Amino acid sequence: MKKIHIKTWGCQMNEYDSSIISNLFLLNKKKYCLTDTPFKADVLILNTCSIREKAKEKLFHQLGRWKKIKEKNPKIIIAVGGCVATQEGKEIYNRANYVDIIFGTQTIHRLPNMINEIQKNKTFLIDISFPTEEKFDSLLEPRVSKLSSYVSIMEGCNKYCSFCIVPYTRGVEVSRKCDDVLFEIVSLAKKGIKEIHLLGQNVNAYKGETAYGGICSFSELIELIAEIKEIKRIRFTTSHPVEFTRKIINVYEKVPKLVNFLHLPVQSGSNRILKLMKRGHTISDYKKIISELLLIRPKMQISSDFIVGFPGETKKDFYKTIKLIEEINFDMSFSFIYSPRPGTPASIMKDNETSYSEKKIRLDLLQKRIRKQALNWTKKMMNSIQIILVEGVSKKNISELYGKTENNRTAYFQGLSTMIGKFVKIKITNTFINSVRGIFINYVN
Numbered sequence: 207m208k209k210i211h212i213k214t215w216g217c218q219m220n221e222y223d224s225s226i227i228s229n230l231f232l233l234n235k236k237k238y239c240l241t242d243t244p245f246k247a248d249v250l251i252l253n254t255c256s257i258r259e260k261a262k263e264k265l266f267h268q269l270g271r272w273k274k275i276k277e278k279n280p281k282i283i284i285a286v287g288g289c290v291a292t293q294e295g296k297e298i299y300n301r302a303n304y305v306d307i308i309f310g311t312q313t314i315h316r317l318p319n320m321i322n323e324i325q326k327n328k329t330f331l332i333d334i335s336f337p338t339e340e341k342f343d344s345l346l347e348p349r350v351s352k353l354s355s356y357v358s359i360m361e362g363c364n365k366y367c368s369f370c371i372v373p374y375t376r377g378v379e380v381s382r383k384c385d386d387v388l389f390e391i392v393s394l395a396k397k398g399i400k401e402i403h404l405l406g407q408n409v410n411a412y413k414g415e416t417a418y419g420g421i422c423s424f425s426e427l428i429e430l431i432a433e434i435k436e437i438k439r440i441r442f443t444t445s446h447p448v449e450f451t452r453k454i455i456n457v458y459e460k461v462p463k464l465v466n467f468l469h470l471p472v473q474s475g476s477n478r479i480l481k482l483m484k485r486g487h488t489i490s491d492y493k494k495i496i497s498e499l500l501l502i503r504p505k506m507q508i509s510s511d512f513i514v515g516f517p518g519e520t521k522k523d524f525y526k527t528i529k530l531i532e533e534i535n536f537d538m539s540f541s542f543i544y545s546p547r548p549g550t551p552a553s554i555m556k557d558n559e560t561s562y563s564e565k566k567i568r569l570d571l572l573q574k575r576i577r578k579q580a581l582n583w584t585k586k587m588m589n590s591i592q593i594i595l596v597e598g599v600s601k602k603n604i605s606e607l608y609g610k611t612e613n614n615r616t617a618y619f620q621g622l623s624t625m626i627g628k629f630v631k632i633k634i635t636n637t638f639i640n641s642v643r644g645i646f647i648n649y650v651n
């Protein structure tokens with residue numbers, strides 16, 4: 207029995223990939239099991255991320271720790287995958303020759319075979335190629351919970367925003383075949399899944415081949431998924447403003463199963479910075495999408511990603527971002543200080559004199575502002591009726607059940623265990639920072 211330890215850094219896509227990796231091993235339960243403790247493991251797997259920070263240094267620090275474990279037990283296999291592995295390739299082995307396997311973002315499905323081969327031949331292996339379609343074919347339904355599941359529908363990105371490493375580490379956009387996606391969702395529905403979270407770096411750029419040789423767009427895919435009776439709620443991340451078409455906006459009218467919550471990254475509130483970022487859209491393009499959506503769904507809440515301190519960002523640019531945050535009234539964000547990624551066009555752009563501490567002050571201000579808005583959104587839920595998918599019994603109070611609202615708040619209420627797995631309506635009676643409490647009203651069919 208081989209014990210596998212997986213350490214994951216980074217985005218939802220990486221979390222998703224790691225759950226696929228664990229599923230690949232758990233398929234063979236007689237041979238493999240998972241362990242949380244690295245020094246008890248036979249195989250150490252690191253799934254890296256290079257989106258921000260000092261990714262390379264972080265990797266070698268981690269490998270340094272694992273080297274000590276390997277010195278005590280030389281039979282341990284160390285495998286490094288993900289975005290840093292795709293980018294650095296054999297360089298990793300050149301600096302840390304105790305690493306046995308380097309695999310890429312698109313070759314995770316080959317990992318069990320690579321491990322078998324290492325056991326036989328004991329020579330270093332590397333595979334950082336991009337067989338994305340082959341990866342799709344070997345996907346194994348990772349779950350979020352017993353009721354909700356991620357479904358990867360596309361990978362990669364063709365947008366080449368000037369700051370971003372993703373197009374280089376995940377490759378160009380490749381969509382899964384429409385029937386494959388639907389087949390997977392139907393089979394998840396049969397297993398009791400009620401909520402689907404579609405996943406892709408640029409999820410709304412989806413263009414999946416159909417069985418008849420046509421192309422299914424993102425909005426068409428959503429309409430098809432909505433026809434699957436057992437699936438009651440549909441979410442997706444991450445979408446891009448450039449491909450947020452009229453057809454996608456209209457789908458919000460046709461498909462009530464789409465939640466009243468949208469994560470649509472804008473990055474900055476300044477047109478000058480958006481242009482330097484090569485985002486391909488302006489602030490008014492972004493606002494137009496939101497206002498059209500709000501006409502259809504007045505209760506829609508929006509979240510975004512922001513980058514603070516992009517090369518050349520002035521105080522004036524930054525305050526334009528704050529103004530946009532207030533205008534849109536964003537609820538939550540992923541926001542970070544700009545970090546130069548080697549090989550990207552922005553990494554060689556001239557920066558102004560803005561110090562790192564000033565950038566940090568800007569980020570704190572932005573995050574405080576959004577936290578305040580998020581709190582106001584939660585407070586506004588008082589006395590409202592919310593639909594929640596009941597996930598289980600509260601750990602803090604066993605007489606209460608809990609579930610998620612459409613806008614991702616955890617909701618608690620008194621209920622019967624037979625309600626678990628169902629959608630119910632509750633009336634909100636208390637609001638807290640990240641959660642709400644309510645009383646049961648009725649079931650939702």
Ligand code: SAH
Pocket residue numbers: 217257258369370371372406407408443444445471473511512513540542543544545546547
């Ligand atoms: N559409 C993608 C975006 C991937 S990158 C998705 O979310 O799946 C996620 C976020 O990381 C970006 O929206 C951006 O805000 C941030 N990011 C990317 N490159 C960055 C960099 N060089 N410095 C700081 N933040 C960055």
Ligand code: F3S
Pocket residue numbers: 363364365366367370371372373407408446
């Ligand atoms: Fe990155 Fe821009 Fe694509 S942020 S993932 S290059 S849309």
